[in-house]
Amino acid sequence: MGCCGHCSPAKRLPETHPIAHIVRETAHVQTFTFKVSLGAKPGQFVMVWLPGVDEVPMSVAEDDGKELKITFFAAGDMTEKLAQCKEGDLVGLRGPFGTHYTWEKKQKLALLAGGYGAAPMHFVAKEAAKDGCTVDVFVGARGKEHLLYLDALCALKRVALHVATDDGSQGFKGTNVAALVEELDGGARYDQLFACGPERMLVAVSQLSAQRKIPSQLSLERYMKCGYGLCGNCVVDPLGIRLCTDGPVVKNDLCMEITEFGKFHRDDVGKKHLF
Amino acid sequence: MLASGIWGITASSWRRVAKHGAGAVTTKSLWLKEHKGHSNPVIISTEHWTLNAVGVPDAGVEKAKEEIGEYNKDKPVPLIANIIAESAENYAKTAQAIVELKPDFLEVNISCPNIEDEFGRPFACSADDAAAVTKAVKAVSGDIPVFIKLSPNVENIGTIALACAKAGADGFTAINTVGPGMAIDLRSRRPILANRVGGLSGPAIKPIAVKCIADVYKATEGKLPIIGTGGVATGKDAMELMLAGASLIGIGTAVADRGADVFAKVCEEMSAWCDAEGVASCGELIGGMHRSFSS
Known part of the structure; x- marks a missing residue:
């Protein structure tokens, strides 16, 4: 089943692939490349399985039709073990799952x-x-x-890079949303805002999008097990929609109806945890 | 209706399913206290089958209170509370706690095939064990009907059903998942599910569901209602289970392939077929296979 009729059918059974290439991006972040394509579109996710350990959802960092990349932060049992893998080690992949970002030709986009x-x-x-x-x-x-992917972003044509750090150690001092506000106040105009990051950043983008009447698409994260709409772990209140199939990328109009957005998320047994 | 184990964690998800045409919703299995499930991967599928070993995770009765309480404030369709426990005594305790939340039915899961490492053979595999659980739950359930969810992984499901009926069961849900089964990744040579094995569901198990429902219906002489579940994805599937003896149809795995509105689609397909075939009410299909031999 494809997500929108134009995407490749999602593989729901994982298959392991050897890690073809590893790049260390920062002290805690690595990018793994696999010589396989799942036909993923930007914003979709795959389930990444480390046999004998666990399986977690991860955004696809790139799928060019030949190779698939994931970029991950070692921040839990599974990702810490994944971070110890070497080239040639086997990692399972299934997907792609969920919605993706959509745009029209020649639009002006701001990505956060x-x-x-x-x-x-x-x-x-x-x-x-x-x-x-x-x-x-x-x-x-x-x-x-x-900071991640700065060189790769700089190398793209038609793409301008703005850097913001909370401590001011590089670029704008403050949040990237504050940096965007400064651009908007300086006269910049955008057809759409896209955001992917921590939920408190998404809340700021959602509010800005509503205030300035700029359409936006946000990538939300919730605990996921199956990835394709069966287990119900990623269902959000009060809509009861599944973020693995109706998300992770949602338009702000829909996002603003999710009352738990920015407030709480649920764990593996369905218990609420406040942000 | 929504079968147990699919979605079913929150009031908002039950409401969503009702909006999409389900006539009733079943909760995931509720434990007395918090119970952790298995590590991922817990659910994997092909177009023919799904294997799951989620491991029945639940936050316990306190969360059930919150979610069922929220759902009951403005209940669109009846709620079936599915309960599970590790002993007949705890089934009774769980049932007692859940009965206070006033669900419309209790469904007793005595047939989960993927927690055997933790708790041993399911109660549904022995007529005596199944009857003991039924009796324990019936003793505390008051006027709330008790449905026993049966396992297809037994020599004679009819004998088990009959034992439950004698112990006071008001109805049955047939069937729970089949197997368990296993899937192995070729390169790593490892079972894919973290639990190694898991219950089989999806289109492939429908013939087993049909046979088991027919056996239960025959053993209990069609006197007790049967919620038919197992591989239903279309209106024709649903009617086949009805001919075997089911009077209510549960859908689970098919929500992944046909979407959340699978409930409305199945109902429309049943109506269209009945209209085309001159069947006045699809209710007349219930147990029709058994009557076809006597006519």
């Missing part, structure tokens, strides 16, 4: 990337630029040591 959200946003920028879009990417991080 927080933390390792820079990886999928690089994928968006690359594909949107091919469609003649003009893309401003606002990459934000706590400090310069956490």
